[in-house]
Amino acid sequence: MSKLFSNENKAVFSNPLNLNNPIAVQVLGICSALAVTSQLEPAIVMGLSVTIITAFSNVIISLIRKTIPNRIRIIVQLVVVAALVTIVAQILKAFAYDVSVQLSVYVGLIITNCILMGRLEAFAMQNGPWESFLDGIGNGLGYALILVIVGFIRELLGFGTLLGFQIVPDCVYNAGYMNNGMMTMPAMSLIIVGCVIWAHRSINKEEK
Amino acid sequence: MEHMISLFVRSIFVDNMIFAFFLGMCSYLAVSKNVKTAFGLGVAVTFVLLVTVPADYALQMYVLGPNALVEGVDLTFLAFILFIAVIAGIVQLVEMVVERFSPSLYAALGIFLPLIAVNCAIMGASLFMQQRVQMDPETSTQAISCVGDAIAYALGSGIGWLLAIVGLAAIREKMAYTDVPKPLQGLGITFITVGLMAMAFMCFSGLNI
Numbered sequence: 001m002s003k004l005f006s007n008e009n010k011a012v013f014s015n016p017l018n019l020n021n022p023i024a025v026q027v028l029g030i031c032s033a034l035a036v037t038s039q040l041e042p043a044i045v046m047g048l049s050v051t052i053i054t055a056f057s058n059v060i061i062s063l064i065r066k067t068i069p070n071r072i073r074i075i076v077q078l079v080v081v082a083a084l085v086t087i088v089a090q091i092l093k094a095f096a097y098d099v100s101v102q103l104s105v106y107v108g109l110i111i112t113n114c115i116l117m118g119r120l121e122a123f124a125m126q127n128g129p130w131e132s133f134l135d136g137i138g139n140g141l142g143y144a145l146i147l148v149i150v151g152f153i154r155e156l157l158g159f160g161t162l163l164g165f166q167i168v169p170d171c172v173y174n175a176g177y178m179n180n181g182m183m184t185m186p187a188m189s190l191i192i193v194g195c196v197i198w199a200h201r202s203i204n205k206e207e208k
Numbered sequence: 209m210e211h212m213i214s215l216f217v218r219s220i221f222v223d224n225m226i227f228a229f230f231l232g233m234c235s236y237l238a239v240s241k242n243v244k245t246a247f248g249l250g251v252a253v254t255f256v257l258l259v260t261v262p263a264d265y266a267l268q269m270y271v272l273g274p275n276a277l278v279e280g281v282d283l284t285f286l287a288f289i290l291f292i293a294v295i296a297g298i299v300q301l302v303e304m305v306v307e308r309f310s311p312s313l314y315a316a317l318g319i320f321l322p323l324i325a326v327n328c329a330i331m332g333a334s335l336f337m338q339q340r341v342q343m344d345p346e347t348s349t350q351a352i353s354c355v356g357d358a359i360a361y362a363l364g365s366g367i368g369w370l371l372a373i374v375g376l377a378a379i380r381e382k383m384a385y386t387d388v389p390k391p392l393q394g395l396g397i398t399f400i401t402v403g404l405m406a407m408a409f410m411c412f413s414g415l416n417i
Contacts, residue, residue: 027395030233031328074325075296082289090285105335108288112331114234114323186228187406194392194399201391 013134016142022115023146023193024200029115032106033147034189040163043151045099046106047144049092053084054116055136060084062124062132077120078111085110115143150192158183212360214349219364221412223350225329226372227405228413229336232329236373237398239317246377247370248313254366256302256324257333260295261362262355264334267294268341284338291334292325299325333365376402 022028029050036046060080061068068076089107092100100107110116119139124132155161157180160168168177182188225231232253239249267290274282303321307314314321324330337358343351352358379401388397 024395027237028234030237031230031332034230034233074322075293078292078296078325079289082292086285086288089288105332105339108335109231109328109332111288111292112326112328114326117323117326185407185410186230187403187410190230190399190403190406194396194403197399198389198392198396201396 009131009134012131013138016135016138017145021142021146021200022118022139023143024197028118029113029143030193032109032113033143033150034186034193036103036106037147037151037154037189038158038184038186039102039155040148040151042099042102043147044144045092045096046103047140047147049088049107050110050113050115050143051137051140053081053088053110054119054140055133057081057084057116058119058124058132058136059129061120062127062129065125073125074117077117081116081120082111115139146193146196149196150189153192154183154189158188211345211349212356215352215357216360216364218349218415219361220368220371221409222415223365224368224372224409224412225332225365226369226402227409229332231332232327232369235323235327236369236376237395237402240373240377240380240398242381243374243377245313245316246373248310249317250366250370250373252302252306252317252321253324253327253329253369254363256295256298256327256330257362257366257369258359259298260291260330261333261337261365262358263294263298264291265337265341265352265355265358267291268338273341287335287338291331295330295334296325329365329369333362337361372405375405379405 016022023030023033032046032050037043057077057080061077064076085108088110089100092103092107119135123135127135152162155163156167160166160173160179168179222228226233226236235249240246268287271277272283272287272290274284277283299322302324303314306317306321337352340348340350340352340361345351345353352361376398380398383397383401392400
């Protein structure tokens, strides 16, 4: 057991959450991060889906990494990822139809999410299944973290709600407060992510 | 014909891949440091779109759609795997062509050429095409009802992407001389620039063609 949770493995898991965050530092998987974050709920669902798919594709590729011929590895990786995404898309359609309609093509676009290919190439091809699993979960959660932050800000300021529940009380509206319609526009998510990266970099620089 | 032109213009300005759907962001942010390379990548993406979207359209019409291959069988759930296989194959082909005819562009694009295969813009265009096939051509301006529509849509999306990446590259070349706060340099300011560009493009959304 102690080997499974050694310091190295802990670092593999926790680094992507902050110091080596896939979105803020490695600049991977931006597309879906921007498009699904106008509200909190799709952001959470998307973050979880990506976490699960990253973790399991990492495990599968890491298990068969010694048998994959080097020249066709990209195709093999794509097929594994596409199969997993198909499963997740079908599950979402069956159990969370509203969210899957909201996410529309972006569920399919998890296939082309650079986080997946990036982690498969950089980590799973060289490491064992357990480390790869942790790495996948870590990176997926690091990605989900940014999505949730952006989704939180946009839903709170754009709609005055969180997960569909009203947060900003009526008396504030009566006093003249208005929802910021700008926040619901796609353009704002870019600017918020830019600010998140700004904050992330200035904090981490202080730590060093 | 009218519908095709409208589809073409709309996909450049209103349904712009970058500014309306954020597709293809990874390579968009990474390769937009100078105009020449950005233009090369834009052309490559446009070309790949132009080949893959009609190919995927044929696939959707004759293999995947409801009752297309065998009566009563709907294979739509296989779309992800088949589309990505078509895209990966065509990207391989483009890579060989570029290496043969323009080694300097090949060297400049580097890893991002094979990565067009995982460029969300390509896969996204195919998936949007799949959605639009199901729309009613009589009422919707976005419907794709023949292979000509698919080509017009692919070309428009590609040119929209090209326009966006060349525009950003031009701004970033100028931005090299400005005094940006240290933690905001590089990625942060690029994001905010793209946000402002997206706001500018929002004014096209009222466009009626």
